Each structure stands twice: as structure tokens, then as C-alpha cells.
Amino acid sequence: MGRLWDFIDVDLSSLKSETVVEMAQYSLRFPPGINDVKVAFLVSRDFAYGLSRMSEMSSESKTSIQVFRMMAEAEKWMME
Secondary structure: OOEEEEOOOOOOOOOOHHHHHHHHHHHHHOOOOOOOOEEEEEOOOHHHHHHHHHHHHHOOOOOEEEEEOOHHHHHHHHHO
């Protein structure tokens, strides 16, 4: 089972860079085993896509994270 973070209707333009780093490290707070899932970020705006990609690339967790613009693509990836 994967996790989907839906940011389609969210304006992320007011986020600070520290918040992006915090998002990337969010899953490190959980005990081992809980993070053995895929996490998909679903976005529609270019700015949100860029921030989410920064979060994806800066994560230190072993959780597999990817950013998508289409729900169908995110769902397909989580099912693989």
C-alpha cells in the first residue's frame, strides 16, 4: 500500500525552504517498517512540482518518493 499526498489544489508558493526539507524528512519520524511504502506527491502547478521534486531528492529516508501531475500515473506507480 502506498501513500498519496494530494497537492493539486494547494498553493505552495508561501512555503519556506526549511519546510520543504522538513517534508522530505517527515517519514524518518516513524519506526522501521512503516516507511516500506511508496509515497506519491500529486501536484498541478510548476512551482509545486519543483518544490516536491526538491523534497524527493533531499529525503534521507529509504521511502521511495516520486512526484506526479496525473492521478493515474501516481496510482500505476504505487501498484508496481
